[in-house]
Amino acid sequence: MKPIATALSVCASLLAVSVVLGHSGNSDKLPAAAAPKYDPVIYAELQKAPEKARNRPNPLENDPDAVAAGAILFERHCAECHGKSAEGTHKAPSLLVPEVQSAKPGTLFWLITNGVVRKKMPVWSKLPEPQRWQLVRYIKSLGGSAPAAESPAPTP
Amino acid sequence: MTLVCRLALVFLLFLWVLWVFSPAPALAQENPYFVAYDHYLEEPGNLEIEYFSTFGTQRGANDFHAFWGEFEYGATAWWTTEFYLDGQTTFNDSTIFTGFRWENRFRVLKREHFINPVLYVEYENKNGADKILKEGEGHDVESDFLVSNAVARKDHIHEVELKLILSSTFKGWNFTENTLAAKNLSNSPWEFGYALGASRPLALKAAAKRCTFCRQNFIGGVEMYGGLGDRHSFGLHDTSHYLAPVLGWNLPSGWALRISPGFGLNDNSHQFLMRWGVTREITGFGSMVSRLFGGRK
Numbered sequence: 310m311k312p313i314a315t316a317l318s319v320c321a322s323l324l325a326v327s328v329v330l331g332h333s334g335n336s337d338k339l340p341a342a343a344a345p346k347y348d349p350v351i352y353a354e355l356q357k358a359p360e361k362a363r364n365r366p367n368p369l370e371n372d373p374d375a376v377a378a379g380a381i382l383f384e385r386h387c388a389e390c391h392g393k394s395a396e397g398t399h400k401a402p403s404l405l406v407p408e409v410q411s412a413k414p415g416t417l418f419w420l421i422t423n424g425v426v427r428k429k430m431p432v433w434s435k436l437p438e439p440q441r442w443q444l445v446r447y448i449k450s451l452g453g454s455a456p457a458a459e460s461p462a463p464t465p
Numbered sequence: 466m467t468l469v470c471r472l473a474l475v476f477l478l479f480l481w482v483l484w485v486f487s488p489a490p491a492l493a494q495e496n497p498y499f500v501a502y503d504h505y506l507e508e509p510g511n512l513e514i515e516y517f518s519t520f521g522t523q524r525g526a527n528d529f530h531a532f533w534g535e536f537e538y539g540a541t542a543w544w545t546t547e548f549y550l551d552g553q554t555t556f557n558d559s560t561i562f563t564g565f566r567w568e569n570r571f572r573v574l575k576r577e578h579f580i581n582p583v584l585y586v587e588y589e590n591k592n593g594a595d596k597i598l599k600e601g602e603g604h605d606v607e608s609d610f611l612v613s614n615a616v617a618r619k620d621h622i623h624e625v626e627l628k629l630i631l632s633s634t635f636k637g638w639n640f641t642e643n644t645l646a647a648k649n650l651s652n653s654p655w656e657f658g659y660a661l662g663a664s665r666p667l668a669l670k671a672a673a674k675r676c677t678f679c680r681q682n683f684i685g686g687v688e689m690y691g692g693l694g695d696r697h698s699f700g701l702h703d704t705s706h707y708l709a710p711v712l713g714w715n716l717p718s719g720w721a722l723r724i725s726p727g728f729g730l731n732d733n734s735h736q737f738l739m740r741w742g743v744t745r746e747i748t749g750f751g752s753m754v755s756r757l758f759g760g761r762k
Contacts, residue, residue: 373466374673385717389508389748400510400752423576426542434577435495435505437669438636440681 352408354428358419364414369442379447380439386433395451401430410452417445496639497713497723499740500600501662503641504581504632506572507539512750517723517742519598521735526611527556531596538750541570553596559614564591564622566599570630579635585628585643593620597740600626601691602647603656604703606733613649623650637669639686654697660690664711675717684713691730698713705734721747 369375383395390401397403404410410416422440424432433441496503499517515535523529531553540546540729549566568587594617596610610617625648632641645658664686672679691706693699709727716722720743727738747753 320619369670377673378671381675424542426572426575429509429542431508431539431542432505432572432577433505434634437666437681439670443671 334380348402349408351402351428352406354425355408355412355416355420358416362413362419363413365418367414367418367442367445369439369446370414372443372446375443375446376450378440379443379445379450382444383447386436387444390429395448404448405451410449412440414445414449417448418442421445475703495713495715495721495744496641496662497686497711497725498641498662498664498665498685498688499709499711499723499725499742500598501568501643501688502583502628502630503586503639503662504572504583504630506543506545506570506583507537508748509539509542510751511539511746511748513537513741513744513746515744517597518740519596519756520739521596522600522737523609523610523735524607524656527558528611529553529555529596531598533597533599534560545570549599551591551597551602553594553614555594555596555614561594561614561618563593563597563618563667564589566591577634581631581632583630583632585626585630586685587626587628589622589624591622591624593617593622598735600645600647600660601697601705601707602626602645602658604698605692606703606705607729607735608733610735612720624648625650638663638665643690646696654695656695657693657699658691659693660688662686662688662711664760666680677716677718682715682717684715686711687723691734704731706730707734707738709738709740730762 374423383391384393387395390398391404392398395404397405418441419435420430421433422443423434424430426432436444474702495505499519513535515537515630517533519531520528521531525622527628531551533549535547535549537545537547547566547570549568551563551565552561553563554560566589568585571584571586573582593612594614599700601749607750627646629644631643632639634640639662641660641662643660643662645660647658648654649656664684666681667683668680668684671681676682687708687710689706689708691701692704693701694704694751707727707728708730709725711725714722723740723742723744725740727740729736729738
């Protein structure tokens with residue numbers, strides 16, 4: 310029985326890790342189902358995209374199926390954290406804000422590819438490149454009349 | 466029934482309830498390797514429950530069916546922790562529990578690069594009858610399994626295993642190379658091994674409709690793995706090596722299936738290994754557990 314007891318101890322440890330991390334993710338004390346506070350710092354990651362990555366055009370810009378395919382991909386991989394309508398949750402920010410909607414497709418593609426690992430956004434390069442571009446098309450389609458301009462990258 | 470058995474049953478029931486009532490199963494999007502690892506970690510807060518089987522042929526003794534369960538949890542975007550329970554049936558012999566493993570993988574770099582390193586640390590507490598062949602290491606060879614379960618299980622193994630995972634993604638292909646160093650804590654030399662893998666989805670673009678049999682849901686590839694001797698006798702002599710095509714099928718319902726026929730490449734290897742597995746990912750597991758203990762509703 311010793312191995313089983315040890316195994317259960319490890320299970321309990323894992324459970325404790327889950328609890329601790331779950332609580333640490335909830336430290337902002339927002340009410341249930343509320344969208345996160347608007348925090349420009351969260352969106353500052355977009356400014357870190359290198360110039361070359363920003364200027365990459367979306368090869369699926371004229372693909373008529375890209376938005377529909379992107380919507381399905383978003384639901385499967387992104388909605389859990391960003392919300393079903395990309396409105397944001399306590400886990401991840403809204404994608405409807407001007408910072409995101411005015412970002413160039415290449416910037417969004419770069420962020421999806423690299424994630425923001427230290428801030429809980431995983432790397433999504435596991436999705437093939439065309440699927441990431443389909444996601445970009447879908448996210449951009451949510452913005453309607455958002456301005457097309459993007460602030461320039463900060464000079465180091 | 467002992468207290469420990471009751472606790473084990475309660476824990477399994479708890480996992481089953483989470484599994485069945487999980488509100489949002491996610492589409493697993495993982496490469497179909499059984500032995501090799503790539504650099505993609507579990508998404509933070511998600512739990513992946515996995516079951517895998519290996520049927521192996523055995524010259525000079527009975528064939529076997531080894532099986533293991535995995536509970537893979539994304540602690541953060543850069544740390545995945547995983548717990549294994551192993552067992553095996555040797556035909557015409559017996560079915561036994563062979564031990565557990567606790568594995569951790571750490572992403573080293575913040576961003577995606579051409580080669581992405583991941584550090585892997587595992588503790589294994591198993592007995593000598595373990596046959597899951599989750600890695601090739603040292604001078605492990607087919608004849609090690611000639612011993613009956615009753616004898617082999619008396620040998621207790623506490624082992625630490627380290628891996629350097631180097632993985633790249635290029636034009637839809639994943640290429641990964643794992644180097645392994647394992648140390649039995651009972652005064653044995655360091656043992657070494659390797660695993661290589663390459664895989665690609667059958668289609669790179671997603672379909673504009675929900676579908677089960679779309680080509681993008683299938684990932685095909687191949688992996689190769691084996692031992693590299695130990696500190697005193699490094700090299701390929703007296704080691705076993707395998708080559709195995711792999712196929713994964715990610716269903717939109719949140720389930721994923723994998724299958725892999727493996728072939729021994731030398732006389733020290735089992736001639737044939739048939740592996741298969743089923744996976745289900747539960748999104749938001751960390752939050753669910755947190756709510757149980759008074760976190761955000």
